Amino acid sequence: MEYVENTQLNTKILVKETLISPGFYTTNIRKLSNVDTVSFQEIFNNAVANLKNDYSKDKYIRDDRFNQSWDHIQGEAQELIIKLLEMYCAAEYSGFILYKELSYQLKETNSILSDGFSLMSRDEARHASFLNKALLDFHVRPSLDFLKKEHRQYISLPFSWFIYSTYLSEKISSCYYITIFEHLQAHPEYSIYPIFSFYKSWSEDENRHGDFFGAIIKSQLQFSNGLIAKLICKFFLLLIFSMTYFKYKSNDKLLALLGLDAREYYVSTIQKVNNSIRKDLPVILDVEDPHFFEKLDICLLHISENKKINISNQNMFLKLLRKIPHHLTILSIMLRLLMMKSMRG
Numbered sequence: 001m002e003y004v005e006n007t008q009l010n011t012k013i014l015v016k017e018t019l020i021s022p023g024f025y026t027t028n029i030r031k032l033s034n035v036d037t038v039s040f041q042e043i044f045n046n047a048v049a050n051l052k053n054d055y056s057k058d059k060y061i062r063d064d065r066f067n068q069s070w071d072h073i074q075g076e077a078q079e080l081i082i083k084l085l086e087m088y089c090a091a092e093y094s095g096f097i098l099y100k101e102l103s104y105q106l107k108e109t110n111s112i113l114s115d116g117f118s119l120m121s122r123d124e125a126r127h128a129s130f131l132n133k134a135l136l137d138f139h140v141r142p143s144l145d146f147l148k149k150e151h152r153q154y155i156s157l158p159f160s161w162f163i164y165s166t167y168l169s170e171k172i173s174s175c176y177y178i179t180i181f182e183h184l185q186a187h188p189e190y191s192i193y194p195i196f197s198f199y200k201s202w203s204e205d206e207n208r209h210g211d212f213f214g215a216i217i218k219s220q221l222q223f224s225n226g227l228i229a230k231l232i233c234k235f236f237l238l239l240i241f242s243m244t245y246f247k248y249k250s251n252d253k254l255l256a257l258l259g260l261d262a263r264e265y266y267v268s269t270i271q272k273v274n275n276s277i278r279k280d281l282p283v284i285l286d287v288e289d290p291h292f293f294e295k296l297d298i299c300l301l302h303i304s305e306n307k308k309i310n311i312s313n314q315n316m317f318l319k320l321l322r323k324i325p326h327h328l329t330i331l332s333i334m335l336r337l338l339m340m341k342s343m344r345g
């Protein structure tokens, strides 16, 4: 524990240092360098011009509403808010470092992509710093040791996985921010901390990041024939949407604090994202079909059975054997979902 200056309240506050763990990612730089920004000039120019406009430049200013102590938020509510801030702070730092490094690595080989990544790293740094300050309101200061390069362990993602997962994570977070913003506008009684009122600009920033990746995805579709491109697209959508949906139970208390039902929130987020990405993709999943989420619920039951086996006292071999039928059921459901009727992008 140590004292730090709170310039807003003009006083010193006691803070405890916490570890946040951003992920460090990279991908095939040669393939990124080769992205054809000339044939898709208009789309890339638009995406980069939108980032250059810096619409949210003056949006993240801690106004008078922050000039107070937040010590009245205690117990579980305080723990949940800190968990939320830490989780997003780590994600924003992760994006900042990723985009900053990509921008640097592409400087000589692909100036349009390099510019885009540099502008996105500016936004992510702004978001991370805003969350950093918010954590101080709750007497928590994230350790920034991870900014030192020697402490990082990088995960190299295959190129297609990288562009689809980053594209969708930007679009999903954009949807997350605007859904919470609109919900709290309609139900201000749940707005327990002013950060949520910044979520509209935040959503717009993430949406612009998604559009930039949308341009990269479009430029890649030319390399595969229609059928393969559609199958790859369906595969990534299914994988990322199901991984997102499987997280809903671990965030249920957090969303309940804001007056939202976790399952309903995740279903509607995935449906909204799916609808918003049809402009960039050759095909989208039919997530309006109620069977889609019913089947994912069955997978969740098998996942939780496997978790129970994991914490049992049996030996490793027996655990593995007992988990096989659950893994096979999940795999067969996923294959059936992949074969489900899709919708035109």
Ligand SMILES: [Fe+2]
Residues within 6 Å of the ligand: 092, 095, 123, 124, 127, 206
């Ligand atoms: Fe961000």
Ligand SMILES: [Fe+2]
Residues within 6 Å of the ligand: 095, 124, 170, 205, 206, 209
């Ligand atoms: Fe972003």
